[in-house]
Amino acid sequence: LAKTTQPISMDSYEGQEVNITCSHNNIATNDYITWYQQFPSQGPRFIIQGYKTKVTNEVASLFIPADRKSSTLSLPRVSLSDTAVYYCLVGEGGYNKLIFGAGTRLAVHP
Amino acid sequence: GAGVSQTPSNKVTEKGKYVELRCDPISGHTALYWYRQSLGQGPEFLIYFQGTGAADDSGLPNDRFFAVRPEGSVSTLKIQRTERGDSAVYLCASSLQGASEETQYFGPGTRLLVL
Numbered sequence: 001l002a003k004t005t006q007p008i009s010m011d012s013y014e015g016q017e018v019n020i021t022c023s024h025n026n027i028a029t030n031d032y033i034t035w036y037q038q039f040p041s042q043g044p045r046f047i048i049q050g051y052k053t054k055v056t057n058e059v060a061s062l063f064i065p066a067d068r069k070s071s072t073l074s075l076p077r078v079s080l081s082d083t084a085v086y087y088c089l090v091g092e093g094g095y096n097k098l099i100f101g102a103g104t105r106l107a108v109h110p
Numbered sequence: 111g112a113g114v115s116q117t118p119s120n121k122v123t124e125k126g127k128y129v130e131l132r133c134d135p136i137s138g139h140t141a142l143y144w145y146r147q148s149l150g151q152g153p154e155f156l157i158y159f160q161g162t163g164a165a166d167d168s169g170l171p172n173d174r175f176f177a178v179r180p181e182g183s184v185s186t187l188k189i190q191r192t193e194r195g196d197s198a199v200y201l202c203a204s205s206l207q208g209a210s211e212e213t214q215y216f217g218p219g220t221r222l223l224v225l
Contacts, residue, residue: 031210032210034213041218041219042218042219043218043219044153044201044216046213049211049213051211097143097155097158098153098155100153100154102150102152103152
């Protein structure tokens with residue numbers, strides 16, 4: 001049973017806001033929700049993490065509803081350099097053993 | 111400061127050979143993780159170290175795979191009798207203490223190709 005489910009791919013244009021939603025119906029009480037970004041030939045890079053409500057940093061915002069069964073990563077005004085794979089993860093095991101799905105391939109077009 | 115580094119960046123070997131992949135975590139990070147990523151897929155957990163000990167090796171696919179971290183810093187992933195199916199990018203990550211809310215910092219990976 002997959003721990004997280006997210007769209008396989010998305011397309012956007014420069015300057016638009018992109019929202020990627022992830023479902024995690026079986027999230028446990030102690031689990032945090034973390035998003036990573038991966039460019040080709042690089043390791044994943046941390047974007048944002050949250051437990052509940054809304055988290056914002058200089059890169060993105062993360063919206064988590066009260067039931068925590070889903071979360072939405074929001075990227076404001078994307079650029080071509082935001083073209084990457086985005087992974088939604090839910091920590092497991094108390095030591096953050098990351099279980100990656102296939103991720104969402106975001107393509108930003110001029 | 112320096113991030114996680116991995117060597118070599120690329121490794122080509124022949125089926126049946128032995129390979130070692132090295133990971134240098136961020137200084138002071140006690141938690142170290144190895145993942146494997148096949149083309150088009152997300153990284154797959156292999157093993158987690160807390161200090162010198164392997165706290166969870168449940169992701170190692172079989173007994174040809176082994177990892178060590180003798181002094182609690184550098185780690186080596188060892189693969190015996192390599193098979194073509196072992197071809198993948200091997201990623202290493204570290205975090206400060208391994209707590210569930212901590213960020214894991216990934217290295218660039220070692221791309222292994224078994225011919």
